[in-house]
Amino acid sequence: MAEKQPVPREQKIALAILGLIGLYMLYSNFFAPMGGKITAAEKKLSDKESELLEMRPRAAEINVLQEELKLYEELLAETEDKLPVSEELPQFIRSITALAARYDMDLRVLNMLGVEQGEYYNSHVYGMRLVSDYHNLARFFAELGQMERIMNVKNLSMEPFVDGENEYDNLLEANFQLVAFTFKK
Incomplete structure (x- = not known):
């Protein structure tokens, strides 16, 4: 090797x-x-x-x-x-007139006065004039405050009811503004 x-x-x-x-x-x-x-x-x-x-x-x-x-x-x-999103005017009018009828009130005027724009909600102002006795008027306002929808009564004035020349001792004429609120989205 x-x-x-x-x-x-x-x-x-x-x-x-x-x-x-x-x-x-x-x-x-x-x-x-x-x-x-x-x-x-x-x-x-x-x-x-x-x-x-x-x-x-x-x-x-x-x-x-x-x-x-x-x-x-x-x-x-x-x-x-x-605070509904829409005004729901027909339902609102029906509920107010039904409430007035329940307490035997004479609803003389219910008209829209305007809408006040707010930051989060709108205020719908209605002018109302009712004829009723004092107790039924108080019951009407109490039930109005208990309703599901939030409402407010302002500028309330009450006077004895005068029909022509006749003055009724037990009847009042109430003028006020009813404010209903709607939610702004």
């Missing part, structure tokens, strides 16, 4: 230099960029963890806010029942 010849020293040095160059190329092209990517990924991960820590209390607040929203929606529905 052929005897192995020793590798010359220059070749060993050249191989060592090539090996070092290969290791340097491997490190500079693979490991060094990977270290930068790892550092960037670690920074991104820590940023996401800090965002998560900030969002956890907000996530807990969402349930509370959803409950509050549900409560406010119920309150809005209840308010819309008491």
